[in-house]
Amino acid sequence: MNRNILASAAALALGLALAGPAMAAEPVSLKGDVQVEKTVTENGATKTVLAPPTTVVPGDRLLFTTRYSNDGDKPVDNFVVTNPLPAPVRLAADEGGYDVSVDGGKSFGKLATLTVADTAGARRAAQPEDVTHIRWTLAHLAPHAAGALEYHAVVR
Template identity: 90%
Template sequence: MNRTILSSVAALALGLSLAGTASAAEPVSLKGDVQVEKTLTENGATKTVLAPPTTVVPGDRLLFTTRYSNDGDKPVDNFVVTNPLPAPVRLAAEDSGFEVSVDGGKSFGKLAQLTVADAAGTRRAAQLEDVTHIRWTLAHLAPRAAGALEYHAVVR
C-alpha cells in the first residue's frame, strides 16, 4: 500500500509541471513538488521539518507546492492553476486562497457551498475527503513575476 501511495504522490509531483492553462502567448511555467512534514523533538523543543516523501503511511501530512513564474516580457492576467488531488490523499484543510471541486474538476467553489450525493443518492454537504481538485486564479502576473501555491493533504 505504501508503494502505491508513494507512486501516486510522486506522479502528481511530476504532473504538476503540466497543471494550469498556458499557451505560447502566456509563457507561464509551473513546477510541482511534494514533501512530507515530520515533527522532531530536540532538547525538549518540537519543530516541524519537510523531507522528501521516500515512505509515507496513512496519517502522514504532506505539503504540495506549485511554483509558478511568468518567463515572458508581458503581463498575464487571470491565469488558472488546477491541481488534482491524488486518490490516496485527502485535503487537510480548506484555504481561502483557492477553490475546490468535488466532481472531478467539472465545477469549483468554496467547500461550504458544495454538495455530493451519498450511496443512496441523497445530497449532503461536501467534506474535505470529497475534494478531487484545487484551483487558484492568479489575477495578474507581471513580467518575470514568480511565486508559489501550497496546500496540505493527509495520506488516507
C-alpha cells in the same frame, strides 16, 4: 508500511497535471513538489520539518507546492492553476485561497458551498475528503514575477 511508490506516484501525478496546456498557452512555467511534514523533538522543543516523501503511511501529512513564474516580457492576467488531488490523499482542511471541485474537476467553488450525494442519494455538505481538484486564479502576473501555491493533504 512502505509507500515509496505512493510518494513517487503522487509527485508524478502532480508534475504531469502541471505540465498541461497552461504551459503551452502562456509564458508561465509551473513546477510541482510534494514533501512530508514530520514532527520532531530536539532539545525538548517540538517542531515541524519538511522531508522528501521516501516513505509515507496512512495519516502522514503532506505539503504540495506549485511554484510558478511568468517567464515572458508581458503581464499575464487571470492565469488558472488546477491541481488534481492524487487519489491516495485527501485534502487536510479547507484553508481558503482556492476553489475546489468535488466532481472530478467539472465545477469549482468554495468547499462550504458545495454538496455531494451520500450513499442513500441524498445531498450532504461536501467535506475535505470529497475534494478531487484544487484551483487558483492568479489575477495578474507581472513579467518575471514568481510565487508559490500550497495545500496540505493527508495520506488515506
